[in-house]
Amino acid sequence: QAPTFDLERAINDGELRPRYQPVIDLQTGHIAGCEVLIRWEKPNGEVISPGAFIEYAELSGLAIPMTLSLMEQVRDDLEDLCDRHAHLKVGINLFERHFRDGSIVEDVQSIFGATNIRYSQLVFEITERQPLSDMGGVNAVIHALRDLGSKVALDDAGTGHSNLAYIQKLGIDIVKIDRVFVELIKHRNQPVPVVDALISMANDLGTEIIAEGVETEEQALYLRKKGIRQAQGFLFAPALPVDAYLALAERMN
Ligand code: G
Ligand code: G
Ligand code: MN
Ligand code: NA
Numbered sequence: 001q002a003p004t005f006d007l008e009r010a011i012n013d014g015e016l017r018p019r020y021q022p023v024i025d026l027q028t029g030h031i032a033g034c035e036v037l038i039r040w041e042k043p044n045g046e047v048i049s050p051g052a053f054i055e056y057a058e059l060s061g062l063a064i065p066m067t068l069s070l071m072e073q074v075r076d077d078l079e080d081l082c083d084r085h086a087h088l089k090v091g092i093n094l095f096e097r098h099f100r101d102g103s104i105v106e107d108v109q110s111i112f113g114a115t116n117i118r119y120s121q122l123v124f125e126i127t128e129r130q131p132l133s134d135m136g137g138v139n140a141v142i143h144a145l146r147d148l149g150s151k152v153a154l155d156d157a158g159t160g161h162s163n164l165a166y167i168q169k170l171g172i173d174i175v176k177i178d179r180v181f182v183e184l185i186k187h188r189n190q191p192v193p194v195v196d197a198l199i200s201m202a203n204d205l206g207t208e209i210i211a212e213g214v215e216t217e218e219q220a221l222y223l224r225k226k227g228i229r230q231a232q233g234f235l236f237a238p239a240l241p242v243d244a245y246l247a248l249a250e251r252m253n
Pocket of ligand 3: 155
């Protein structure tokens with residue numbers, strides 16, 4: 001993929017668009033909400049995945065403007081759905097920088113404050129792929145978001161720097177088990193110790209769990225037997241354009 005020095009113009013021209021991957025309640029089969037996943041939709045129809053531009057966004061200082069544009073679009077896309085279905089959650093991926101400088105709290109208030117999307121419907125995901133510097137600042141922001149009523153999820157759990165003490169200090173609400181672990185599940189009755197360990201860790205911490213990258217019925221059955229309620233993955237749906245997500249949300253509600 002060509003380097004993306006065109007990113008600032010693309011943000012301003014509305015080419016960076018949200019897609020919505022449904023999160024399913026494994027116990028009931030109903031929809032629990034979604035994760036917002038960004039895509040760059042070029043005017044020629046080409047769709048570029050975030051892997052190709054997310055690092056450039058971070059390095060070029062466009063991470064925050066890109067996230068703000070995305071959150072505004074999410075608000076416009078989902079306000080009506082969220083208003084009518086208060087239990088539906090919306091997961092938004094944040095850059096570490098946005099946590100660190102604290103501006104995320106004001107940004108969330110100014111974008112969602114006067115809308116029919118409740119703060120309690122928002123889940124902010126922070127990845128543990130990169131180490132979180134400045135624990136003090138990050139901690140304060142997490143607490144401020146939780147004080148609004150939103151939840152904070154640790155994304156890509158198990159792949160990076162998580163350990164019990166670290167997660168406990170952060171005070172997060174949800175652990176998202178990365179798909180590299182879910183991939184290890186081959187059969188509903190064949191134990192996968194590393195998955196079980198992550199589940200135990202989350203249970204010990206008292207956090208919710210969302211399993212990512214669920215692709216097979218066997219994986220879903222295994223996770224359900226372990227008491228996991230929430231899952232996302234190609235078994236259910238990929239990240240969908242807004243109209244497809246809204247239709248699915250009504251159908252599976
Ligand atoms: O959707 P896809 O599998 O291509 O996403 C690849 C990576 O990009 C994932 O790690 C995902 O968390 C990240 N990502 C997707 N959308 C966003 C976004 O809006 N903001 C941030 N910070 N990361 C995102
Ligand atoms: O890091 P994060 O969890 O935010 O990234 C989610 C990424 O995983 C997105 O790029 C999304 O498109 C991708 N993804 C979602 N579901 C599946 C799945 O079932 N299998 C695989 N291989 N990738 C998935
Ligand atoms: Mn995520
Ligand atoms: Na992940």
